[in-house]
Structure formats: structure tokens, C-alpha cells
Amino acid sequence: MIQKINEAVAYIKSGYHSTPEIGIVLGSGLGNFTGEIKVEKEIFYKDIPHFPVSTVEGHSGKLIFGEVSGKKVVAMAGRFHVYEGYEANEIVFPIRVMKYLGISTLLLSNAAGGVNRDFKVGDIMIINDQISQFVPNPLIGKNVPELGPRFPDMSEPFSKRLIEKAKEIAKEKGIDAKSGVYVCVPGPTYETAAEYRMIESIGADAVGMSTVQEVIAAVHMGVTCFAISVITDIAHANTESPITHEEVLIEAKVAEPKLTHIFKELIASI
Ligand code: HPA
Numbered sequence: 001m002i003q004k005i006n007e008a009v010a011y012i013k014s015g016y017h018s019t020p021e022i023g024i025v026l027g028s029g030l031g032n033f034t035g036e037i038k039v040e041k042e043i044f045y046k047d048i049p050h051f052p053v054s055t056v057e058g059h060s061g062k063l064i065f066g067e068v069s070g071k072k073v074v075a076m077a078g079r080f081h082v083y084e085g086y087e088a089n090e091i092v093f094p095i096r097v098m099k100y101l102g103i104s105t106l107l108l109s110n111a112a113g114g115v116n117r118d119f120k121v122g123d124i125m126i127i128n129d130q131i132s133q134f135v136p137n138p139l140i141g142k143n144v145p146e147l148g149p150r151f152p153d154m155s156e157p158f159s160k161r162l163i164e165k166a167k168e169i170a171k172e173k174g175i176d177a178k179s180g181v182y183v184c185v186p187g188p189t190y191e192t193a194a195e196y197r198m199i200e201s202i203g204a205d206a207v208g209m210s211t212v213q214e215v216i217a218a219v220h221m222g223v224t225c226f227a228i229s230v231i232t233d234i235a236h237a238n239t240e241s242p243i244t245h246e247e248v249l250i251e252a253k254v255a256e257p258k259l260t261h262i263f264k265e266l267i268a269s270i
Helices: 002-015 031-036 093-101 160-173 193-201 212-220 245-269
Strands: 022-026 038-044 062-068 071-077 105-114 124-131 177-184 206-208 224-234
Touching: 002 038, 002 093, 022 031, 022 093, 031 071, 031 245, 062 245, 071 093, 071 245, 093 212, 105 212, 105 245, 124 160, 124 212, 124 245, 160 177, 160 224, 160 245, 177 212, 177 224, 206 224, 212 224, 224 245
Parallel strands: 022 071, 022 105, 105 224, 124 177, 177 206
Antiparallel strands: 038 062, 062 071, 105 206, 124 224
């Protein structure tokens, strides 16, 4: 594992010489944030040793290096999901590479269904906790002590300090930012009515198909995490309208400026 990470890092460093401080993972339909990056270098996943290659529509599959608010960042345009057939350790491989490139903070975004009855389409939700039990834990298998401990503490997967800061940023801008618990399901099917009832009953506020494994791998390595869900559909047992991926992408685009503002200001404050 460490050798594979080092080979990917060596390849990247042969083409890019600065050290990124902050990693960014952009969700479905939320790739426009890359427009905020003063780009210094782009590297396609397919060129990086051991990197998986992205297959889903709306994900372009490259690492983007540059500056946001005067800070060096590396952004993943395109991420990997359980429903594409990737193993958990493939899904988190880029997170491990970003850590070995130098990041100490990871910002993530995703499109999600709104489970909480107070949420509406177009809302953003600052993730304050996660439920990962429906997808494989990326730390299953022999622990790699160079990465982190066998039994990592998960009492604060998302930095309370960054959550508070993001709430302040949202308030100043008049953005009604919700907060809550994100649950990851494997997909690719959206949920049945019975599954929505289950998801609501276990204490989730939003449901999606990403993020939690990346956060586990980051926390394992001591990386500070912050994440936002964009609510692209209503995930209730009694909703009449079917969900489509196209609708998710459209609604993600509509809400994206709120997310962009918070990420930009948060990066400036780090
Ligand atoms: N369920 C699961 N994943 C999702 C949803 C949803 O309703 N919306 C966007 N991603």
C-alpha cells in the first residue's frame, strides 16, 4: 500500500513541485468549484500510477493543483463510488495520496437526498456526523501503521472548529445552512419507500452514495475533515416524484454557488 502511494506521489511530484495544504473532493454536479482555483497543474487520473479511473457522468477524472484564497490546494474533479464496482481501498486511494502530498485538511461535497423534514431541494447541509455502516469500511484488512492506528477514534469525524466557522460564514452571507447527519448507501438504486423509512429512523438527515469512506481514511491519517451536502431531492417515503440522476445534477448546479462561497471563505480562514 505504502509503496503504491509513494509511486503515485513520485509521479505527481515529477510534474508539480508545490505542496498542497488543503484537499478538495467535489461531488456529482458540483465540479464548478474548480473555476475558483488559480490552476497551476492538472493531472488526469489515468496517468497516475495505481489511480482508479472515474466512470460516472458529471465527473471528469483529474487532480487539479493551484491556489484558492492564497492557499495551495489539490482538488479531485471526480471521485470513486461503491456502485461503480470499486473496492473501498481503491475509493480512498486518492485521499491517501493527497495526504502524502502534504494536505492536512480535506473539504468534501456531495449531492444528497434530504431526509430531514425541514429540508428542501436546494438547501445545503453542513455534515456534523456520518453513518457508514451500509458500505465497506476502507480500513478492513491488515492495518497499515504508517497510515494510522488499528482502531481509530471517530468521535469527531468533522472538525467542530470548521463547522462553527462555516456556520458563521453562511450567516454573514445570508445563506440558510442546515446541519445534520449524512448516511452513505451503496447505490446505484435510489431508495425504496421502506428504505427511506429505515434511513429516517436511524437518525440520518441526508442520504447519498459517497464521502463516508473518504472521511474514514482521512481521519485514520489525522487529516481534518469538513463536508457539505447539497440537497438535490426529497428522500421521504411519501414523495410522489421519482428521482433521476439528471435532476440531481440540475439541482446540484442551482445550489452550488452557496457551497462555493462557504468553501472559498473557509479556505481563506484555514
Ligand atoms: N439517495 C441516495 N443518493 C442520492 C440521493 C438520494 O435520494 N440524492 C442524491 N444522491
